[in-house]
Amino acid sequence: MGLTIDVSQADPGPVRVAIAGDVDLATVPELSAALTAAVSGRPQAIVVDLGGVTFLDSSGIAALITGYQLAEEHGVGFAVTNPRERIRWVLDLAGVWPYLSGEEIEAGT
Numbered sequence: 001m002g003l004t005i006d007v008s009q010a011d012p013g014p015v016r017v018a019i020a021g022d023v024d025l026a027t028v029p030e031l032s033a034a035l036t037a038a039v040s041g042r043p044q045a046i047v048v049d050l051g052g053v054t055f056l057d058s059s060g061i062a063a064l065i066t067g068y069q070l071a072e073e074h075g076v077g078f079a080v081t082n083p084r085e086r087i088r089w090v091l092d093l094a095g096v097w098p099y100l101s102g103e104e105i106e107a108g109t
Contacts, residue, residue: 003027004052005034014045014077020052023060031060035067045077048100056087061094068100078102 003021010016015038023031038046048064050056064080071078080100083091091097 003030014047015043016047018049022055024057025059028059028063031063039070039074039076048080049082051082053087056090
């Protein structure tokens with residue numbers, strides 16, 4: 001399955017990047033370009049909706065982390081939302097869900 005990326009913004013409001021399909025080595029360049037373009041517009045925040053993502057590999061996780069770091073460097077809020085159970089499990093397993101989702105990380109956990 002390919003990748004579909006829909007970028008939209010309600011004014012005022014965050015930029016919403018809705019992703020559907022497989023996020024893997026073959027499709028990561030599209031995701032990276034969309035996240036970079038979203039950050040370059042200097043919105044208040046970017047919300048990445050993973051509700052349509054059916055597969056996420058390590059290169060996809062790396063692209064999300066890079067998008068998060070780029071947004072942080074430019075003072076733009078960044079949050080990943082709405083992952084399917086399997087995708088959330090992968091992000092938890094990689095240890096990045098608390099950072100990408102914007103959830104508070106409790107001391108000692």
